[in-house]
Amino acid sequence: MKNNTNRPNGLQPLIHQRWSPRAFTSQAIEPAVLERLLEAARWAPSCYNEQPWRFVIAHASDTEGFAGILSTLVPFNQAWAKSAALLGIAVAKLAFTNNGKPNDWARYDTGQAMAQLALQAEYEGLKVHQMGGYDPEACLKVLGIPEGYVAAAAFAIGYEGEPMTLDPQFQTGEVALSERKPLSDLVFHAKFGA
Ligand SMILES: Cc1cc2nc3c(=O)[nH]c(=O)nc-3n(C[C@H](O)[C@H](O)[C@H](O)COP(=O)(O)O)c2cc1C
Numbered sequence: 001m002k003n004n005t006n007r008p009n010g011l012q013p014l015i016h017q018r019w020s021p022r023a024f025t026s027q028a029i030e031p032a033v034l035e036r037l038l039e040a041a042r043w044a045p046s047c048y049n050e051q052p053w054r055f056v057i058a059h060a061s062d063t064e065g066f067a068g069i070l071s072t073l074v075p076f077n078q079a080w081a082k083s084a085a086l087l088g089i090a091v092a093k094l095a096f097t098n099n100g101k102p103n104d105w106a107r108y109d110t111g112q113a114m115a116q117l118a119l120q121a122e123y124e125g126l127k128v129h130q131m132g133g134y135d136p137e138a139c140l141k142v143l144g145i146p147e148g149y150v151a152a153a154a155f156a157i158g159y160e161g162e163p164m165t166l167d168p169q170f171q172t173g174e175v176a177l178s179e180r181k182p183l184s185d186l187v188f189h190a191k192f193g194a
Pocket of ligand 1: 018019020021077129130131132133134153178
């Protein structure tokens with residue numbers, strides 16, 4: 001269980017409690033629950049309402065599909081993500097559909113869809129752990145992602161498990177206080193840095 005005591009009061013509870021565990025139970029995700037997670041992503045805003053996000057997902061019960069996505073992750077992530085109930089790759093379509101011009105907001109919008117998915121997951125009692133540690137080229141090959149699309153992030157979803165089920169290298173991270181930069185480093189008034 002993450003130590004969230006350094007988070008300020010007054011945050012929306014799902015934001016307050018969200019974090020990215022590496023320990024998951026073996027409990028499967030009900031199809032109706034998963035559909036609500038994907039609906040939450042689907043209703044995210046996007047530039048010109050392009051909805052550039054696509055999701056390639058596999059439940060752990062789909063042994064072959066799950067192994068395919070797992071194989072695209074770096075070994076560090078494979079070591080814990082192998083126990084998740086579901087693995088996925090968030091894919092971004094790089095051009096606007098109506099004119100073929102580059103969509104410079106494709107990754108931004110895909111991240112926004114993932115943020116909505118993660119909060120819906122919290123609402124459902126699930127946890128999401130996003131990953132940048134994957135091989136984008138392997139994703140294209142293994143998952144059959146067509147030209148014009150990129151693997152924007154990987155993610156694992158499941159019910160939070162016990163830290164001691166993890167390899168020792170991951171255990172302290174599960175209970176450590178999560179840190180953030182102060183707002184004064186992030187927010188400026190009228191001019192960058194001010
Ligand atoms: C785009 C992205 C890439 C990330 N890559 C990895 C990763 O490859 N492996 C990993 O264990 N965690 C990864 N994380 C999780 C972050 O380390 C984590 O979100 C951050 O430390 C803040 O912790 P919290 O989500 O528990 O609040 C990633 C998160 C995001 C959003």
